[in-house]
Amino acid sequence: MCGIVGYVGSQQPNGRPLEVVLGGLRRLEYRGYDSAGVALTGTGDGKLAVTKKAGKLVNLIEALDLDPLPASTAAIGHTRWATHGGPTDVNAHPHVVGKVAVIHNGIVENFVALKAELLAAGTTFTSETDTEVVAHLLARAYDVHGDLTAALTAVVQRLQGTFTLLAVHADVPDVVVGARHDSPLVVGLGDGENFLGSDVSAFIAQTKDALELDQDQVVTITPTSVVVTDFAGGPAQGRRYTVDWDAAAAEKGGFRSFMDKEIHDQPKAVADTLLGRTDLAGHLVLDDLRIDESVLRSIDKIIVIACGTAAYAGHVAKYAIEHWCRIPVEVELAHEFRYRDPVVNEKTLVVAISQSGETMDTLMAVRHAREQGAKVLAIVNTHGSTIPRESDAVLYTHAGPEIAVASTKAFLAQITAAYLLGLYLAQLRGNKFPDEISAILDELRLMPAKIQLVLDRAGRVREIARWMADTTSVLFLGRHVGFPVAMEGALKLKELAYIHAEGFAAGELKHGPIALIEPGQPVFVIVPSPRGRDSLHSKVVSNIQEIRARGARTLVIAEDGDEAVRPFADEVFYVPQSPVLLAPLLTVVPLQLFACELATARGLDVDQPRNLAKSVTVE
Ligand code: F6R
Numbered sequence: 001m002c003g004i005v006g007y008v009g010s011q012q013p014n015g016r017p018l019e020v021v022l023g024g025l026r027r028l029e030y031r032g033y034d035s036a037g038v039a040l041t042g043t044g045d046g047k048l049a050v051t052k053k054a055g056k057l058v059n060l061i062e063a064l065d066l067d068p069l070p071a072s073t074a075a076i077g078h079t080r081w082a083t084h085g086g087p088t089d090v091n092a093h094p095h096v097v098g099k100v101a102v103i104h105n106g107i108v109e110n111f112v113a114l115k116a117e118l119l120a121a122g123t124t125f126t127s128e129t130d131t132e133v134v135a136h137l138l139a140r141a142y143d144v145h146g147d148l149t150a151a152l153t154a155v156v157q158r159l160q161g162t163f164t165l166l167a168v169h170a171d172v173p174d175v176v177v178g179a180r181h182d183s184p185l186v187v188g189l190g191d192g193e194n195f196l197g198s199d200v201s202a203f204i205a206q207t208k209d210a211l212e213l214d215q216d217q218v219v220t221i222t223p224t225s226v227v228v229t230d231f232a233g234g235p236a237q238g239r240r241y242t243v244d245w246d247a248a249a250a251e252k253g254g255f256r257s258f259m260d261k262e263i264h265d266q267p268k269a270v271a272d273t274l275l276g277r278t279d280l281a282g283h284l285v286l287d288d289l290r291i292d293e294s295v296l297r298s299i300d301k302i303i304v305i306a307c308g309t310a311a312y313a314g315h316v317a318k319y320a321i322e323h324w325c326r327i328p329v330e331v332e333l334a335h336e337f338r339y340r341d342p343v344v345n346e347k348t349l350v351v352a353i354s355q356s357g358e359t360m361d362t363l364m365a366v367r368h369a370r371e372q373g374a375k376v377l378a379i380v381n382t383h384g385s386t387i388p389r390e391s392d393a394v395l396y397t398h399a400g401p402e403i404a405v406a407s408t409k410a411f412l413a414q415i416t417a418a419y420l421l422g423l424y425l426a427q428l429r430g431n432k433f434p435d436e437i438s439a440i441l442d443e444l445r446l447m448p449a450k451i452q453l454v455l456d457r458a459g460r461v462r463e464i465a466r467w468m469a470d471t472t473s474v475l476f477l478g479r480h481v482g483f484p485v486a487m488e489g490a491l492k493l494k495e496l497a498y499i500h501a502e503g504f505a506a507g508e509l510k511h512g513p514i515a516l517i518e519p520g521q522p523v524f525v526i527v528p529s530p531r532g533r534d535s536l537h538s539k540v541v542s543n544i545q546e547i548r549a550r551g552a553r554t555l556v557i558a559e560d561g562d563e564a565v566r567p568f569a570d571e572v573f574y575v576p577q578s579p580v581l582l583a584p585l586l587t588v589v590p591l592q593l594f595a596c597e598l599a600t601a602r603g604l605d606v607d608q609p610r611n612l613a614k615s616v617t618v619e
Contacts, residue, residue: 002093002105002617003028003079004185005202006166006176009193010042010223015069017042020195021077024202025057030258030403030607030614033079034087036060039094039101042073042173048101052078052092073173073223076166076196078103081613084111085128095132097139099170104131105198106183107618109161134159138167149220152177153233156218162360162617166196179218179231183617184358186384187211187219187226187238194221199382200243201401211238212384241384245401259404259496259606263592264455267448269409270585272398273416274444284424284437288394291375297429299349299375302327303342305334305365306353307616309407309491310414314353315484317418320581324426324440334365335619344372351421352378355402355410356615357385364619366390379417381410395421404607405614406495408592411488412451412585419444419582443578447585450576454589461573461590464555465597468522475516475523476503476591477547479540482526485584489524489591495609496599506543519551524594526587527558527565532580537564544568557587 005024007017021038037052037060049070053059057079078093084107085091094101108114111130118136119125125132134155141151148169156165162182168175178185178196188195188203188210195203196219200210211226213219217236220227230236255261279285302321304314311333318329332342334352338361344350350369354362357380366376366387378391381399388394397413423440426432468474474493478486487503494501504513506525517523525544530537541564548554548568556569559577566572575586599606 002081002198003033003202004103004105004164004166004196004198005077006075006178006196006221007193008074008174008176008221008223009190010073010174011192014071016193017072017075018064018066018069020203020206021075022057022061023205024197025077025079027201027204028079028198029057030201030405033081035080035082035089035092036078037080037092037094037103038064038075038077039096039168040070040072040075041168041170043070046170048096048099048168048170050094050096050101052089052094054087054089054092074168074176076101076103076168076176083107083618084130091127091129093131095127095129095135097135100135100139100142100167102131102135102138102165102167104134105164105617106162108133108159108163110159114158134165142169148172148175148177149218149227149229150233152179153218153229153231156181156231164198174222175220177218177220180213181216182363182386184385185213185219187213187221189226189240192223194223194226196221200245200384204243204245208243209240210243210384211240213238215386256600257404257596257606259406259408259596262402262404262409263589263596265400266409266412266589267452267455269397269399269413270416270451271448272400273413274420275398277420282434282438284420284427286393286395286421286424288388291377291392293428295346295375296349296425298347299327300347302329302349302351303337303344303369304329304331304351304353305337305362305369307334307359307361309411309488310353310355312484312488312491313411313414313418314351315487316415316481316584317351317422319481320419321422321425323581324422325429325431327425334359335361338365338368342372344369344374346373346375348374350374350376351418352376352387352391353414353418354378354387355381355399355407355414357382357387358615358617359387360617360619363387363390377421379414379421381413405609405612406492406606411588415584416444440579443582447578447582450578450586451589454575454586457574458593461593462597464571465594466601469598469601471499471522471598473500473521475513475521476501476526477506477509477523477543478503478526479506480528480536481581481584482506482528482540482587485526485588485591486524488588489595492592492595493598495612496595496606497602497604498610499598506540509543509546514546514550517547517550517552521552522555523547523552524555524557524591527556527562529559529577529580529583530562530564531559531577541565541568557590559583
């Protein structure tokens with residue numbers, strides 16, 4: 001979704017504001033966008049310098065005169081993901097009215113009413129955006145108040161919906177103001193300069209000293225000050241913290257794409273998510289538990305809410321948590337949960353899974369669940385984001401920044417965190433003996449090395465993917481925990497390679513989908529361990545035989561040593577042995593590699609697939 005950067009620093013070298021803002025926008029590209037723009041103040045002529053362009057950042061950079069970088073004192077920059085009005089130069093942000101420039105992430109839901117009011121007062125609009133309404137209101141409010149902070153405070157009181165806003169005014173070239181309501185905004189603290197960003201990637205190359213803002217706060221930055229107020233103009237405070245991501249973590253690290261890098265980051269993402277989760281007595285602990293343990297002991301149902309890949313992590317978690325804790329677990333897409341009348345009460349634990357912590361569908365479902373009396377525990381990757389702040393407990397995944405739009409390492413980290421949650425609940429509720437929990441934790445700690453082994457064997461799956469670059473349809477089958485892995489494999493292929501792909505429960509095949517099998521149809525099959533429940537393994541082997549008999553090309557993912565699949569497989573990708581419930585951490589990896597390689601072979605940009613945004617901050 002939209003990326004936002006703000007910078008102020010008058011004593012700095014001339015071109016620094018633009019340099020910082022363009023660097024921030026580049027690091028925020030992962031959020032997905034379709035146009036970009038910047039506004040500079042303090043350029044010497046008392047005016048704003050505004051440039052904006054549809055398309056990628058390269059278009060904006062071509063339109064700017066960067067030789068030399070223009071002198072200025074402050075800058076705001078924006079990457080837009082269109083909501084109101086198509087991705088055109090005119091609709092791109094900043095929106096300028098007189099001496100005011102505004103950038104915005106989110107949706108102003110009452111913009112039609114506000115626009116009607118402004119039109120009636122004789123205002124002329126140039127774009128189709130909701131944001132332009134804010135720019136007009138702000139210019140008018142500045143004329144009344146003569147102060148940018150007071151003007152923005154007056155304007156936000158009139159807005160409904162979700163927004164992060166940044167604004168500058170040509171007459172106060174050393175000031176950038178920002179406001180947030182249900183949308184992210186963080187402050188970066190520098191020496192003689194300060195920063196604003198939709199997340200810390202915006203300024204991570206300059207500072208790791210950050211200030212977290214609460215909802216409904218206004219912030220005013222100058223080169224030497226950061227002042228936070230609430231929407232009524234009263235004093236407020238942010239929370240200072242140190243960012244533990246480094247700038248290198250947000251770069252490709254020698255891989256062809258961020259996605260490729262992130263797939264290879266997965267052993268570390270899982271290892272880091274497991275780190276430091278036990279107290280001195282060896283008991284599992286959660287990061288931020290604001291729920292009484294007696295409440296967790298008394299819950300009688302868990303509902304996992306999430307979207308997309310995060311929801312598939314929830315499906316994997318269901319198998320493990322039900323098995324370990326004997327609590328019923330439902331998994332529901334957050335946007336479906338939100339708009340029905342779910343049976344939820346104070347004995348329900350809602351687990352919200354989100355990489356970004358900002359997915360609006362998931363946030364709205366969190367609020368809905370809490371309104372019904374449920375306790376909400378968030379499994380989230382991004383510190384300082386909204387979902388953990390609005391939840392009763394948090395378990396952070398430590399996957400590091402996920403830049404590629406398609407989720408990979410966050411998925412493995414989410415599954416790992418959900419396993420930890422299951423074990424934590426089993427410990428708390430006495431469903432498992434301590435030595436049983438330790439044994440599973442020991443197995444979990446072996447998983448990073450096993451994931452590395454799968455990555456080391458990537459050559460063959462990549463080769464097959466390149467051969468299959470012209471394929472038009474791929475099916476994925478799995479049973480038990482292999483079923484959500486099949487759905488995730490299909491999602492990766494759809495979103496990256498734009499190929500028709502579907503994941504099915506293997507047992508469902510005979511109830512319809514088998515009609516899709518025709519000679520040459522590629523089908524990935526995720527085979528459970530033969531060391532697990534034997535009937536499960538043999539059932540899947542029968543499924544492979546059924547589709548093979550109808551001409552399918554079978555691409556099988558099986559455990560090391562499983563020779564039973566060989567006679568029916570056109571290709572076998574072996575993964576190391578693991579307990580059945582932990583296998584998704586391994587079996588999904590060849591599918592991620594396959595989708596990434598096949599999309600690359602088709603000449604597609606795997607980091608920014610078409611039509612997709614990294615963080616979906618509108619419902
Ligand atoms: C798919 C993908 C999406 C996200 C979904 C939820 O590769 O990335 O399906 O998983 O939009 O996003 P978060 O986890 O940020 O809530």
